[in-house]
Amino acid sequence: MTSATEPTRLGEEDLLVVRGLHRTFARPSGFLSPPLETVALKGVSFGLRRGEILGVVGESGCGKSTLARIIVGLETADAGSVHLGGSALIDVEKRQSVPASRRGIQMVFQDPYASLNPRMRVQDIVGEGLAIAGKLSKAERQERVSAMLATVGLSPQDGERYPHQFSGGQRQRIGIARSLVMQPRLLVADEAVSALDVSVQMQVLNLMLDIRERLGISMMFITHNIGVVEYLCDRVIVLSQGGIVESGETRSVIADPQHPYTQRLIAAVPQL
Secondary structure, eight states, X not given: OBOTTSOOOOOTTEEEEEEEEEEEEEEOOSTTSOOEEEEEEEEEEEEEETTOEEEEEOOTTSSHHHHHHHHHTSSOOSEEEEEETTEEXXXXXXXXXXXGGGSSEEEXXXXXXXXXXXXXXXXXXXXXXXXXXXXXXXXXXXXXXXXXXXXXXXXXGGGGSOGGGSOHHHHHHHHHHHHHTTOOSEEEEESTTTTSOHHHHHHHHHHHHHHHHHHOOXXXXXXXXXXXXXXXXXXXXXXXXXXXXXXXEHHHHHHSOOSHHHXXXXXXXXXX
């Protein structure tokens, strides 16, 4: 287990390596006044091993969603670097930044109601990225979409329906299928079960465990719920005020939290 004063482990076996990420947001504070700055990330470094599920846990405003969006390519960093499989996705010092569409990373969003286009059929939603990439024929796209719907527990016939015809848990399965159909090397889930009922949360978490087992994909799971981390994740990093205060194997961190912030999280959040 790594405490707040020890460096987070970075090893050659890591698929994802994040080093020294910084991000500060500035907003206007009034006429002739200097902008107000909010530090979202300060020197965040960690590694994510191949085939593992890494939890990133912390309260709202700790910087975990900003971290996820920078890795995926939806936000920029002020400093630091991100490498995937040894290749640089972001290196601020060298002014390198790979476009989000070429990173080999896909994201599952928090709200399954807002993240799906209500005017599109499910098969078109799931296959949209493949259509944009233009590397497969229509028949090949349809075959891959049908296979991915089956992977997340839906039928090929469900592809003909629209998002409003599904429950919240089923919509999140559609969102997961949309991400996986692009065959990413890393799946980033940002509060992917927080908008769902507890019983449905368990179904989605079990699905993600099954996907990891079947596809061998690495995942980063962002959450405020330490109980979700305990159930799902192999390792965990704890974020507070933009920095990592503790990290390690999930069982070790849960059983013997070293930092007061981690102790408060465990004491305050109901566990699954």
